[in-house]
Amino acid sequence: MDGRAEDGGRVYQSSRDQHISEYHYHGSDELGLSGPDSVRHPAVGRAPVVLRDRAEVLDRLRASVSAGDGGHAFVLHGMGGCGKTAVAYAVFHFATETRGCVGLWVNASERASLRSGMLAVAADRGATDGELLAARNGLRPGADLVWEHLNRPPEPWLLVLDNADDPEILRDGSWLRTSPRGIVVVTTRRAAARWWPGAELQHIGVLPREDAARVLCDLAPQSGTFKQAAEIADRLGRLPLALTLAGGFLSHQVLDPWTMDAYRRHLEEGERVELIDQGADILSNEDPRHLVGRTWQLTLDAFEAHGLPEAVTLLRLLARFASEPLPLSLLNRPEISGTLPRARTEMALRALLDQSLTELVDVGVRCVQTHGVLLDSVASATPSESLTALSSTASRLLDASIPELPDAGPEDPQLRLLGPHAIAMLRRGATPSTMADLVGIATRLATALHRTGDYLSAWETAHSAAELSEQALGVEHRLVLAARSRAGRALFRLGRYSEAEPLLRQVRGVQEQLFGADDPDTLESSHGLQLVLGNLGKRAEALSLLRATITGRRSALGPAHPLTLRSQASLLTMLSASELETEENSALLSLSADCERHLGPDHTITLGARHNHAWALYVLGRFHEADEEIRLVSDMYERRFGLDYPIALSAQQLHARIHHRLGHFEAAVDLMDDVVARRANSLGADHPFTAASRKVLAELKEHGRPAP
Known part of the structure; x- marks a missing residue:
């Protein structure tokens, strides 16, 4: 009686003769010896309170169920967190509660869960213990057994294969089939049609803005207004999983309830992935698919396990960019080799597309687009030692584009x-x-x-x-100042003169103090400022500043530099007839020839100089010469830039003025009418350029052909 057993050991005691037979099973649960607790109830973490949108997909699936349209397989595909399971749940509920079908739900995320779930389906459909044991022990094909019983009458059924993100598992055992007795619905992230021959594919994307806002209002009706919910929905990219977690967070705060406004502010200020995941039910199991910070990690782990780390690297590279459409041409550059071999980029991108981690979009340019919450999740999980190389590669790719x-x-x-x-x-x-x-x-x-x-x-x-x-x-860094100067130039072109003038004055003053009056950056801001001043009617200051800019550019860059010639060409538009006729300025009338000699006839600055030369000829009353010059310039502008390009419209406006001076009154008014309409369409009716064109049109009409 001194025998002792430890761990898994056993002690046997007997008297007289005994024959003991003991059988042991060694191995994993790969054969599916333990099955799910139920296949009659959907295994979903959190059923939607109300399923928003999805009307088109649901109508198609419900119609098929209502018609008893067996023999069909539907594949609901889309990125993780977009609500594929929620749609399947809604169809399952409709089929079982409204149409009286037998509902069967199987977790198809792994080989073991698929096998055990499908054998449980066979048991539900009448398979005997002997048949099931033979299938479990590999003595008969499991898939054949399941579909043999699914094909038997009498009740119609709906079978959901949820989270089938590895179609090879279904293909290996031929688990996915169709039957005239029922309908199969598959949810998956795998979008490629080659995985689902014969099935009808239905894409499940993010929600429309209004429906996304309603999801938050459904879950947390006391937290804020519909407008506030819509703003949060935009910040969350209208992803159903993120919306569900955000609504859960807002509805479960007890000691210190948050408003939707407070939640939105925290999204903007902090790490939104971590904040969103706080809405998960802490009492439920930590299923990675129910957390935005982990739902996509399953796929990334699979890439690594299957020897495709380049797909992970490419997604981490995409996470350095925005969630807006990214031109495909940017990814097809030699600079990408800083993080992954260029030859492997195509394969990596196809893998991401196949797993619905990104999608192709055409916005006039072929692009890829990746959801913002996914990018944030990937960015937050990217190893710190990889960030420098990824950021550098992204910067070089953008630079090269x-x-x-x-x-x-x-x-x-x-x-x-x-x-x-x-x-x-x-x-x-x-x-x-x-x-x-x-x-x-x-x-x-x-x-x-x-x-x-x-x-x-x-x-x-x-x-x-x-x-x-x-x-x-x-604030005084050279590149920061250059960016502010460029912003000022854009404000001028937008017609926001009152903002452009103080900004350019301030930037130019700092640049002059730090770098000197003849520094190229200072002179660039000076050129921009004089344009604003001239349009504000401050002619004397504008002319003085432009002359100083020309002198500085001659000294710093040389007389034949394109920027020097551009500033000189601007002078042609600011001088009166008497000023143009002085000996000092008469040389300006040959500037376009100088530009053509130094830069070529088709250079933009040469064209601009010829345009301004035509204006000078108009001011001098040499209308026939001006007409010939502006015709050539207008034709070139139209070919290169199109009729709506700003300087093309400016040339057309000058042409209308010249027409009028030459007595072509109707042609002048017709041309000016067109300029006003085009400027109003491209710049807006209230833009100063549009207003100036309307004034010119009124003057042309007022001073039209005199009465006989």
């Missing part, structure tokens, strides 16, 4: 798309040296946007770049 020397041209939709990404990279923060690089890139982007006539995007980019970099670099 912007013209080195931006030139005037028609509006470029790709440039506009880059603005939010430059700002997002600055907002994420960086070392001072990296921040300086980013400010320089953002300012060059703003310059490029400005020169394509997209003045609002130019202002937003330059203004945001200056604001976001001040703390790291200081």
Whole structure:
């Protein structure tokens, strides 16, 4: 009686003869010996209070259930957290409660849970213990057993295969089939049609704004207004999982309840992923799919396990950018090799698309777009040792996508798309040296946007770049001042003269004090300021500043430099006839020829000089020469920039004036009518340029052909 057993050991005592047989099963639960507690009830963490939107998908699925339309398989696909399971739950409830179908729910996220769940379905449908034991022991195919019983009458059924994010599991055992007796609904992140032959694919995306706001109001009706809920929904990218967690947080605060306004402020000020996940039910199991900070980590872990770390790297690189559409061309550059081999980028991107971690969008430019909450989640989980290389690569990719020397041209939709990404990279923060690089890139982007006539995007980019970099670099940093100067130039073109003048005066004053009056940056601000002053009617100050700018640029850059020639060309538009006829200024009338000799006939500054030369000829009363010059300039502008480009409209306005002076009264009024309409359409009815054009039109009509 001294025998002792420890851990898993056993002691046997017997008297007389005994024959003991003991059987042991060794191994994991891969064969599915333990099944789910139920396949008749959906295994969902938190059923939606009310399912918002999804009307089109639900109508299609409900119609199929109502018609007893067996033999169909529907695949609900979309990114993690978008509510695929909630849609499946709603269909399941409709089928069982309204149509009297047998509802069967299987967790298909892993091989073991799928197998055990499907064998439980077979048991529910009448499989005997012997049949199930044979299937579990590998003596007969499990999938064949399940579908043999699903094909038997009498009741119609609905089978949901939830979280089937690894279609290979379904394919390996041929678990996904169809039957005339019922309908199969699959929820998955895998979007590629090749995984689901014969199935009808239904995309589940984020919610429309109003429905997203209603989700928050459903969950936390006392926390705020519909308008406040809509603002939070926008901050959360209208992702159903994030909305559910946010609503849960707001509705469960007891000691210190939050309002929706307070929640929105905390989203803007802090780490929104951590804040959102505080809405999870602390008493429930920590299913990664129910937390935005972890729901996508499952897929990233699978990439690593399957030997595709480049997909993880690419997603972390995308997390350095904004959640706005990102041009595909940016990712197809040699600079991407700083973090992953360029040859592997295509495969990595396809993997992300297949797992619904990003999507292709066409906004006039082929782009990828990734949800903001997903990007925040990935960014917060990115190892710190990888951040420097990722940020550097993102910066170089953005830099390479912007013209080195931006030139005037028609509006470029790709440039506009880059603005939010430059700002997002600055907002994420960086070392001072990296921040300086980013400010320089953002300012060059703003310059490029400005020169394509997209003045609002130019202002937003330059203004945001200056604001976001001040703390790291200081308000007197050369690049911060350059960004502010560029913002001032854009304000002028937007017609906001009262804001542009003090900003450019202040920037120019600091630049002159720090760098000197003839510094290129100071002179650039001076050129911009004189344009504002001239349009405000401060001619004497504008003319004095322009002359000083020309002198400074001649000294600093040389007489043939494009910027020197541009400032000289501006002088042509500010001088009266008597001033143009003086010996000192008469040489300006040959400036366009000088520009053509130094820069070429098609250079933008050469065209601008010819445009201003036509104005000078008009002021001098040499209308036939002016008409010939402006015709050539207008034709070139139209070919290069289009009719709505600002300087093209300016040329047309001058042409209308010249028409009138030549006695072509009807042509002048018709042309000016068109200019007014186009300026009102592109700049707005209240823009100073539009107002000036309306004034010219009124003058042309008032001083039309005299009565006979």
